[in-house]
Amino acid sequence: MPKTTKKRPLYSTIYKQLRSKIFNGSFLPGEMLPSESHLCTEFHASRETVRKGLKELESEGLIYSRPKIGYFVCTPRHSDFTVNFTEYFEGCTTQYKDIHGTLPDERVQKALDISPSQVVIEFEQLTINPDGAIIAYSKKYLPYERAHPSVENELNYAVFPDITLPKMDTYSMYTSIRISAVAADEKLADTMQCDIGEPLLLIERFFIQQDDCLAGYALFYVKQPYGQLNGMSGHRL
Amino acid sequence: MPKTTKKRPLYSTIYKQLRSKIFNGSFLPGEMLPSESHLCTEFHASRETVRKGLKELESEGLIYSRPKIGYFVCTPRHSDFTVNFTEYFEGCTTQYKDIHGTLPDERVQKALDISPSQVVIEFEQLTINPDGAIIAYSKKYLPYERAHPSVENELNYAVFPDITLPKMDTYSMYTSIRISAVAADEKLADTMQCDIGEPLLLIERFFIQQDDCLAGYALFYVKQPYGQLNGMSGHRL
DNA sequence: GAGTGGTCTAGACCACATG
DNA sequence: ATGTGGTCTAGACCACTCT
Numbered sequence: 001m002p003k004t005t006k007k008r009p010l011y012s013t014i015y016k017q018l019r020s021k022i023f024n025g026s027f028l029p030g031e032m033l034p035s036e037s038h039l040c041t042e043f044h045a046s047r048e049t050v051r052k053g054l055k056e057l058e059s060e061g062l063i064y065s066r067p068k069i070g071y072f073v074c075t076p077r078h079s080d081f082t083v084n085f086t087e088y089f090e091g092c093t094t095q096y097k098d099i100h101g102t103l104p105d106e107r108v109q110k111a112l113d114i115s116p117s118q119v120v121i122e123f124e125q126l127t128i129n130p131d132g133a134i135i136a137y138s139k140k141y142l143p144y145e146r147a148h149p150s151v152e153n154e155l156n157y158a159v160f161p162d163i164t165l166p167k168m169d170t171y172s173m174y175t176s177i178r179i180s181a182v183a184a185d186e187k188l189a190d191t192m193q194c195d196i197g198e199p200l201l202l203i204e205r206f207f208i209q210q211d212d213c214l215a216g217y218a219l220f221y222v223k224q225p226y227g228q229l230n231g232m233s234g235h236r237l
Numbered sequence: 238m239p240k241t242t243k244k245r246p247l248y249s250t251i252y253k254q255l256r257s258k259i260f261n262g263s264f265l266p267g268e269m270l271p272s273e274s275h276l277c278t279e280f281h282a283s284r285e286t287v288r289k290g291l292k293e294l295e296s297e298g299l300i301y302s303r304p305k306i307g308y309f310v311c312t313p314r315h316s317d318f319t320v321n322f323t324e325y326f327e328g329c330t331t332q333y334k335d336i337h338g339t340l341p342d343e344r345v346q347k348a349l350d351i352s353p354s355q356v357v358i359e360f361e362q363l364t365i366n367p368d369g370a371i372i373a374y375s376k377k378y379l380p381y382e383r384a385h386p387s388v389e390n391e392l393n394y395a396v397f398p399d400i401t402l403p404k405m406d407t408y409s410m411y412t413s414i415r416i417s418a419v420a421a422d423e424k425l426a427d428t429m430q431c432d433i434g435e436p437l438l439l440i441e442r443f444f445i446q447q448d449d450c451l452a453g454y455a456l457f458y459v460k461q462p463y464g465q466l467n468g469m470s471g472h473r474l
Numbered sequence: 475g476a477g478t479g480g481t482c483t484a485g486a487c488c489a490c491a492t493g
Numbered sequence: 494a495t496g497t498g499g500t501c502t503a504g505a506c507c508a509c510t511c512t
Contacts, residue, residue: 009500023408023447035478046502048285051479059296062408068478068509076407079323081414083468086316170313171260171299174471177318181418181436181461199418199436210260210474224418231320234411237447246481272497283483288498305490305497 014043014053022062022073023237033063033071062235076234083231085177085203087220089127089135097124097191101144108141111206111217119144126191135226137192140218173215178204179229188221199224251280251290259299259310260474270300270308299472313471320468322414322440324457326364326372334361334428338381345378348443348454356381363428372463374429377455410452415441416466425458436461 008016021027034042039050054071057063065071087094104112104120112120120141127136182202189196200221207216245253258264271279276287291308294300302308324331341349341357349357357378364373419439426433437458444453 011500025407025409029407037477046504047479048503049501052500055292065479067480069511070478078412079321081320081322081412083318083320083414083416084316085318170262170266171472172262174469174473175315175318177320177468177470179320179416179438179466179468181438181459183420183434183436197420197434199420201416201418222418229416231414231416232411233414235408236411248481274496283485284498285484286482289481302498303491304499306492307497 010043010045011049011052011056014039014045014050015056018053018057019060019062019237022057023235027073029073029075031073032069033073035070060235078233081231081233083229085229087127087136087138089129089227092127092129092135095126095128097126099123104141108217111204112141112143112214114143114214124191129226134192134194134223136220136222137188138218138220140216142216143214171210173207173209176206176208178206180204182221184221192221192223194223201227201229203229247280247282248286248289248293251276251282251287252293255290255294256297256299256474259294260472264310266310266312268310269306270310272307297472315470318468318470320466322466324364324373324375326366326464329364329366329372332363332365334363336360341378345454348441349378349380349451351380361428366463371429371431371460373457373459374425375455375457377453379453380451408447410444410446413443413445415443417441419458421458429458429460431460438464438466440466 018027018033027033033039033054036047036050036054039045039053040047043050054063054065058065058071061074063071063073100122101119102122103116104114104118108114108120109116109118112118114120121144123138123140123142125138126134127138129135180202182200184192184194184196184198184200186196188194188200189198192200194200201224203220203222205216205218205220206214207218209215255264255270264270270276270291273284273287273291276282276290277284280287291300291302295302295308298311300308300310337359338356339359340353341351341355345351345357346353346355349355351357358381360375360377360379362375363371364375366372417439419437421429421431421433421435421437423433425431425437426435429437431437438461440457440459442453442455442457443451444455446452
């Protein structure tokens with residue numbers, strides 16, 4: 001029972017010790033760490049082993065290296081947040097409201113960067129909680145005439161994420177998001193069964209292919225306090 | 238002029254080639270990559286060099302390794318977004334409205350996990366754009382009786398991020414965030430000079446010390462369409 | 475010139491997976 | 494038994510910075 005502290009590899013020990021020195025303030029942001037060779041002697045390790053520990057800290061965003069000079073502690077960014085958003089709500093059902101081709105309004109034209117005469121496919125759906133109350137409403141738009149039929153399936157994934165989020169298994173596109181607050185207008189209030197003027201959280205998403213083509217645009221309106229977004233920033237431990 | 242392709246280190250070439258095979262679909266999510274030794278012979282590289290290339294892909298979240306089995310392509314997560322939020326708005330000024338001790342209302346009690354009798358310090362400020370219009374209003378709360386005077390300065394950083402964001406240079410705390418939409422009530426409409434019922438984006442932040450103590454709570458109301466939040470998800474290139 | 479990090483190699487031993 | 498990834502070493506050469 002004496003030395004059960006034997007599993008941890010050496011590079012990980014180096015990583016952990018340096019890491020805690022950063023968190024307890026022994027190394028402050030901007031300061032330089034001991035050189036690789038110093039760490040080699042301090043930890044009785046080879047240089048590559050030391051470098052492996054440092055690499056972990058670097059990947060984690062805690063340090064960076066200035067070649068030929070040394071390693072430095074990063075200044076933490078408290079303004080970048082990781083936010084999780086899915087259209088899926090615990091215990092809720094999704095109801096497809098309408099699917100049809102249409103001409104884009106101005107907002108959709110801008111979002112998809114298309115002309116007013118370019119037909120788009122519009123998908124509408126509602127998210128309904130177990131009590132039967134509508135908590136979210138989404139509209140999604142795809143350009144109709146598309147050159148790449150191979151992308152069809154992926155677009156379906158993008159459009160039906162509730163069905164396919166776990167299967168959205170391609171690197172062919174990425175997403176950008178915009179979060180804002182809007183008041184329900186007459187039409188929204190009607191379809192979402194809420195009051196006119198009621199504040200809604202609006203989450204817009206742009207589906208962008210790696211070739212920079214815009215492949216889809218989605219509007220997601222959420223009743224409050226349902227569907228608030230949560231996120232984290234900074235480093236823990 | 239023939240071979241100017243000479244600067245790139247070998248491990249980086251390995252990384253880039255595997256990466257593009259992931260992005261063009263040669264390797265699909267869930268699939269296994271060639272083994273390290275295969276890659277060694279394919280690229281005429283030593284094992285550690287191959288591993289270095291693989292490590293890059295792993296750090297980037299494109300692949301993961303199942304020890305003793307092989308490397309696999311990750312399934313991309315299209316539901317995690319990186320969002321940037323600062324209280325600073327281009328060209329805007331900040332006006333301190335009020336600073337005083339007070340008893341917390343229910344919301345603040347919950348946020349800071351304190352009792353109703355625990356005094357808190359309340360900071361209020363307004364963000365004003367060049368035209369003189371109010372575009373944001375924030376309220377921040379700090380528990381008054383604090384055990385760690387050494388944290389004082391950091392709290393000031395947390396409370397006055399406009400002054401100190403670039404100096405918020407500690408790993409002693411991290412932040413959690415909540416985004417929602419609210420309607421301006423009478424009081425908000427008054428201080429923000431907007432209509433009652435006008436939709437506002439509300440960004441709440443919780444400042445949490447590494448020892449899990451709650452060090453601060455901030456409410457940030459933003460008029461629309463100012464201060465929308467933008468984010469990204471997925472991998473580009 | 476001494477010190478730094480960046481790259482790369484050719485081994486080695488291990489624990490575990492699979493057949 | 495073979496193949497896999499995980500760890501580790503002791504060198505090596507380079508290009509650069511600092512003084």
